[in-house]
Amino acid sequence: MSLAPAALHEHPTASDRAVVDFHVAAPLDPAQAVFARRGECTVELDLRHAGRRDVVLRYEILGDPALPAVFVAGGISAHRHAAASATFPQEGWWPQQTGIGRVLDPRHYCVIGFDWLGADGAIDAPIDPADQADAVAAVLDQLGIARVEAFIGCSYGAMVGLQFAARHAARLGQLVAISGVHRAHPYASAWRALQRRAVALGALQCDETHGLALARQLAILSYRTPEEFAERFDAAHVSDGRVRVGAEDYLDHCGAKYVERTSPTAYLRLSESIDLQQVDPGLIRLPVTVVAIVEDRLVPVSDAYDLVERLRGETRLRVLRSLYGHDAFLKEESAVAAILREVLDDAAFAGCTEVAA
Amino acid sequence: MSLAPAALHEHPTASDRAVVDFHVAAPLDPAQAVFARRGECTVELDLRHAGRRDVVLRYEILGDPALPAVFVAGGISAHRHAAASATFPQEGWWPQQTGIGRVLDPRHYCVIGFDWLGADGAIDAPIDPADQADAVAAVLDQLGIARVEAFIGCSYGAMVGLQFAARHAARLGQLVAISGVHRAHPYASAWRALQRRAVALGALQCDETHGLALARQLAILSYRTPEEFAERFDAAHVSDGRVRVGAEDYLDHCGAKYVERTSPTAYLRLSESIDLQQVDPGLIRLPVTVVAIVEDRLVPVSDAYDLVERLRGETRLRVLRSLYGHDAFLKEESAVAAILREVLDDAAFAGCTEVAA
Numbered sequence: 151m152s153l154a155p156a157a158l159h160e161h162p163t164a165s166d167r168a169v170v171d172f173h174v175a176a177p178l179d180p181a182q183a184v185f186a187r188r189g190e191c192t193v194e195l196d197l198r199h200a201g202r203r204d205v206v207l208r209y210e211i212l213g214d215p216a217l218p219a220v221f222v223a224g225g226i227s228a229h230r231h232a233a234a235s236a237t238f239p240q241e242g243w244w245p246q247q248t249g250i251g252r253v254l255d256p257r258h259y260c261v262i263g264f265d266w267l268g269a270d271g272a273i274d275a276p277i278d279p280a281d282q283a284d285a286v287a288a289v290l291d292q293l294g295i296a297r298v299e300a301f302i303g304c305s306y307g308a309m310v311g312l313q314f315a316a317r318h319a320a321r322l323g324q325l326v327a328i329s330g331v332h333r334a335h336p337y338a339s340a341w342r343a344l345q346r347r348a349v350a351l352g353a354l355q356c357d358e359t360h361g362l363a364l365a366r367q368l369a370i371l372s373y374r375t376p377e378e379f380a381e382r383f384d385a386a387h388v389s390d391g392r393v394r395v396g397a398e399d400y401l402d403h404c405g406a407k408y409v410e411r412t413s414p415t416a417y418l419r420l421s422e423s424i425d426l427q428q429v430d431p432g433l434i435r436l437p438v439t440v441v442a443i444v445e446d447r448l449v450p451v452s453d454a455y456d457l458v459e460r461l462r463g464e465t466r467l468r469v470l471r472s473l474y475g476h477d478a479f480l481k482e483e484s485a486v487a488a489i490l491r492e493v494l495d496d497a498a499f500a501g502c503t504e505v506a507a
Numbered sequence: 508m509s510l511a512p513a514a515l516h517e518h519p520t521a522s523d524r525a526v527v528d529f530h531v532a533a534p535l536d537p538a539q540a541v542f543a544r545r546g547e548c549t550v551e552l553d554l555r556h557a558g559r560r561d562v563v564l565r566y567e568i569l570g571d572p573a574l575p576a577v578f579v580a581g582g583i584s585a586h587r588h589a590a591a592s593a594t595f596p597q598e599g600w601w602p603q604q605t606g607i608g609r610v611l612d613p614r615h616y617c618v619i620g621f622d623w624l625g626a627d628g629a630i631d632a633p634i635d636p637a638d639q640a641d642a643v644a645a646v647l648d649q650l651g652i653a654r655v656e657a658f659i660g661c662s663y664g665a666m667v668g669l670q671f672a673a674r675h676a677a678r679l680g681q682l683v684a685i686s687g688v689h690r691a692h693p694y695a696s697a698w699r700a701l702q703r704r705a706v707a708l709g710a711l712q713c714d715e716t717h718g719l720a721l722a723r724q725l726a727i728l729s730y731r732t733p734e735e736f737a738e739r740f741d742a743a744h745v746s747d748g749r750v751r752v753g754a755e756d757y758l759d760h761c762g763a764k765y766v767e768r769t770s771p772t773a774y775l776r777l778s779e780s781i782d783l784q785q786v787d788p789g790l791i792r793l794p795v796t797v798v799a800i801v802e803d804r805l806v807p808v809s810d811a812y813d814l815v816e817r818l819r820g821e822t823r824l825r826v827l828r829s830l831y832g833h834d835a836f837l838k839e840e841s842a843v844a845a846i847l848r849e850v851l852d853d854a855a856f857a858g859c860t861e862v863a864a
Contacts, residue, residue, distance in 0.1 A: 199745050199748075275748060276745045276748065276749070276750055334742070334743065334752075335736075336733075336737050336740040336742070336752070336754060337731075337732070337754075338733070339740075339742075339752035339753065339754065340740070340752055341728055342752070343750075343758070344721065344758070348705060351709060351717055352708060354712050354714070355708075355711050360708055360711070364705065364708060367701050367704070368701055371694070371698055371701070376694035376807055378694075382693070383696075383697070385696075385782075386691065386782035388556050388783070391556075391632060391633065392633070393700075393779035393782050394700075395691075395696035395700040396693050396697075397693060397694075397697035397700070398700055401697060401701070422743075422750035425742075425743035425750050425752050426743060426745070428742060450733055
């Protein structure tokens, strides 16, 4: 184990406002007998645009809290449940990298995740990525964890990771920022603004699901690449007097699946939140690994270069090529695993962490 | 003049079904004293999906019909009026290349354009690009023009040009296909399908303009590039409790301008028509100049390479780089002019035309 043990890993101090579910995984399979716990707490946060208010934070821990802590965060559709365990057997959002035998193995790390502030639809006001970073800190307070060895963020999670590194540096060893940078690109912002208009258009007819489905379908295009579509989908054809293009069945499926599990308010506010991303990389002096994808249509690789040039601590850049563009963190299992393994295992880099932090 | 004169350039034989406006430009400025005429005719066409039916075709001629004929066609929003004249002084869709002193100078060429089949919203059925090529031939019949020296098509116009080259080879000297190829790319088709869904979503609430505006805004993103947006637009800000991104004023303007002049039915059917593009390049044996833009997000340069490899006549490829992506044909005035000048003036290439045609 090249990482220093987590500085603090007490059992949670349930405040009078917290509701904590506590489970140790039933050892059906000895290899699966890892610690897993979910909890939620209400904390008062000073939100940049929404003002001071009570918010409910929902987290999940996978792995013994005595192990080095790693915080993982994905895109705006991700949540606290990164991977299945015996306790919580449903599939997580990042099974490729999290779980027994994966890079983020709960036998070696205590993996922490949370539901984004606003994901429950309870905040109908602008949410800044800096608010999310403060919410992460509040979750760690709740858990009695003073410091995490690594924050691994993908997409929006990478943006929030940068905010966390800038605002709560003393609590962080190192950051891995995959497909997310210090700003929202104006073109990607425009794309998202139009997705939000689709939701608004749907809302005008009192049927939010149509608008939300269309928004999701538009988002899918921004997450993927023309090269993938060219491989997967056929030419258009005429059906019932309308032209139907090759990708429409797939897009229908994506839209329908998304509206089942997403509140339009949560979607709108988290989508907006991406566009509010602004952090000065010059404030970040701890080790950061920036992972960029050449084919990413939302986060141009040039913005990743800009980020790397402006960070002030030890910085690594890893550039991948992927047919899956922005979604590479979900699809390029072995390439992403190799980067995470290198980052987590590299004693020299971890050593620098301590110096820099 | 390196081009052979147009084979036939009689004055139009107005059929009993045709309504022809005939004007010779008032010579306010002697340089402007060029021939300009508009007309419309009703012809019976055998449409691939819409069946045999009477359609109204509207055309405009700029330049003396005794001069070599050049047919110009733009994107689905373009129309018969390529450039202003004393007769028709409103701005055209391609003033950069058409008009006195431009490459397509009406003192040297007879420039012909038409309104797309379906642009009047009268055809609420799938329209194939091959139908458009047959409509072009019908317009030429109407004008008594047996053959055009060049067909210059941009975007959808390039697709139709390829269809015309495949279906009416004997009537064409050479083709210039700018930012349009032999197929619709599956990713671009998906993007358009979602634009059409925006129109459908708007129609559900009986307000087609909102949906059409959103569709146009989505289309604008596909026409332009992240690099341009990064130069033009600032970061998002919060306004009245909502996040407003830098490009939204511009997108509002684009949407509003478009709905003023566009019928939703016309938009839907012409958008669909792009997705029906399918032509076998192996059927085309006349000279073709393919112009591709590296940054084009709708027509990947790889599809232009594929087209060039499969064409059977003398073929030229010109690859441009442009901040404006798919819209380069409207914005890269000098680069496009240089290509058109070369194509139109090159006697050797024009000579080949005759051999190949």
